[in-house]
Amino acid sequence: MIPFQNAWPYETIMGDLYVSSCPFCDEENVLLPLKRTELPDIQDGKKRLLVLPCCHNKMTLIDADHDYLLTDRPLSKRTQFK
Template identity: 45%
Template structure:
């Protein structure tokens, strides 16, 4: 079971997906290259890889909902 410690919030504006703050380098308002198709796959429970453009760290997203990415590592 995924815990809240393994979640990270995101925002969707039009077709762009933003991370309010990078969990690795703490840069704010990061525009990701995560597509709508990848987001929909994540919402279906298909693993997706998100490479943060600010620091090139990798997040393996196990699941997503309308507000959070759920990952395999503790981010909080």
């Protein structure tokens, strides 16, 4: 079972990947330094270090689907889903 506290929702807009808010600094509408073409590699098990452009915090992506990125650690408590 996937730990939902490690999941982070994202959106694809015009081929770019965005998150509605950063889980670390709460910056809104963050453009991720990740290409949509990299998602299949992540889904196949290739880990990807993601450095957020807003606050330079790092997380490792270990899986992805059409709506969520799965990280190797729980995200900030303020972004956990209820």
